[in-house]
Amino acid sequence: MPKSVAEIREELTGPGQLFEMEELDLRGVPIRAWKNAPPTLRSVLDLSSLHGEKILIVYEDERISFDQHYRMASTFAHRLIDRYGVQKGDRVALAMRNFPEWMIAFWGATVAGAIIVPLNAWGTGAELAYGIRDSGAKVLVADEERAQRLRPYDDLDLSGIIVARNESPLAAGENSFNEVLGDVAADATPPDVELVPEDDATIFYTSGTTGFPKGALGTHRNICTNSMSLAYGFMAAAARKDADDTSAADALSGATEMATMLSVPLFHVTGCHAMMLSAVAFGTKLVIMYKWDPERALELIERERITQIGGVPAMVWQLLESPSFGKTDISSVKSIGYGGAPAPPELVRRIEELFPGRTPTNGWGMTETSSTASSNSGVDYVAKPDSCGPPLPVVDAKIVDENGVELPPGDTAGELWVRGPNVVKGYWNKPDATAETFTPDGWLKTGDIAKIDEDGFIYITDRAKDMIIRGGENVYCAEVEAALFEHPAITDCAVFGIPHDVLGEEVGAVALLRPGASADQGELQRHCRERLASFKVPVKIWFWEDELPRNPAGKIQKRDLRDQALALD
Helix, strand or coil: CCCCHHHHHHHHCCCCCCCCEEEEEECCEEEEEECCCCCCHHHHHHHHHHHCCCEEEEECCEEEEHHHHHHHHHHHHHHHHHHHCCCCCCEEEEECCCCHHHHHHHHHHHHCCCEEEEECCCCCHHHHHHHHHHHCCCEEEEEHHHHHHHCCCCCCCCCEEEEECCCCCCCCCEEEHHHHHCCCCCCCCCCCCCCCCCCEEEEEEECCCCCCCEEEEEEHHHHHHHHHHHHHHHHHHHHHHCCCCCHHHHHHHCCCCCEEEECCCCCCHHHHHHHHHHHHHHCCEEEECCCCCHHHHHHHHHHHCCCEEEECHHHHHHHHHCCCHHHCCCCCCCEEEECCCCCCHHHHHHHHHHCCCCCCEEEEEEHHHCEEEEEEEHHHHHHCCCCCECECCCCEEEEECCCCCECCCCCCCEEEEEECCCCCCEECCCHHHHHHHECCCCCEEEEEEEEECCCCCEEEEEECCCEEEECCEEEEHHHHHHHHHCCCCEEEEEEEEEEECCCEEEEEEEEEECCCCCCCHHHHHHHHHCCCCHHHCCCEEEEECCCCCECCCCCECHHHHHHHHHHCC
């Protein structure tokens, strides 16, 4: 009979064990932390060099070993310091699709002591420029497409712009990534910059309820916690399955070959903290996809002998539905993990049917929790497929009512609050937003409505925030509404999620035009596309003739409005 979740936790976190915990005072808040977690990203990078000529990065036909990556990242760190004057605490913005240069720039900037600012590569020029201005970035590293989008914005006050993968002439003030990197010495090592766990490391922008993105300020401890948390989830699932199974420990130690397919953007915490970081930390080959394509993914699974696949549930659905699925050798796949959006229990059944013996892993987290905060896998996922699992051992979770009073376990839903070493410090230069979301005693108000059962398993039931999750991308309705209101024909509007079989939700809107004004769906979509990333643009806009329904407080009753709109189709 498998051991219980509590028994496994006690066994794995006991004194002297790899996942032993320690009590810390973090900015005046007592928390539990992984005692053996790497203290900084410099520690992770240094350890990665021990894997030598083992392959770390595969991109199309390019291959980069752990040793090459270590030396390239180290060299890039020196270039940032020597050529661009980057000092500890300076911000380096990164606007790029999934390329090897993304990783080299990320690791180079962080070991140089800079705070890396990964920007959403799907953003418009205006959205990218906002992140650069708001963070006060000193240097920008971008691919050619992103650099071109930013060229009209000549007030960004950057000391340097480094462009990767350029095929056309560069603009004034730009330098190619390859030229900046230059010769990479065989004995290259990172610069001598002192780093400690509480140093700032990352700023990841997340859409805001006010329409303006907020930069979640993460520390080295925040991101490094995630590497241990993922390893714990891996080991705990294996232990629940078979107490004598050593495959998980062998994989984490590098004794067995692992290969992860990176199918999600590196500019999100799932791609960065969960997938890239764990690959570098645990000696895993990372097969990078420039963009998601299920047919190409199946080719890579077979060619590169992929052992771990994941992303958001929509991607797994598309993989299983592909006409090439039955013709592909998938025997190398050992684990399937996803998160970022609710996963239907039917997906679990399909995975068990098509990947026998390889039960998937689901989890919950957000930008502010530095990716993973809870995990559900193995026999627990089979038993409770609609749960995102119990919180990780270093994470506290509770359900509270509208007054912040904790609710007992059971069927009573409330807002989910979490606390732990993975929770970011706050929002960059936004003290009011920080005070609104983070309590003085360390709790993060997640905005998710949830319940916790008697076994400690979390069930997300709704969202308190006015937000849509489209295939793992968060879309705040206020941001889209703000863009619509800029159109001169709009006098009122409401944005909400509409169901989609693969993506979970898509963006829908209702618009009320000013008397005498005219506009059609295509015009409003073009208007939004000029201001917002494409995934935020409404796919369907209904035009309303009457005033939009509101409650006594003046708030639009979006659920009723959505139901009325969908009933019209």
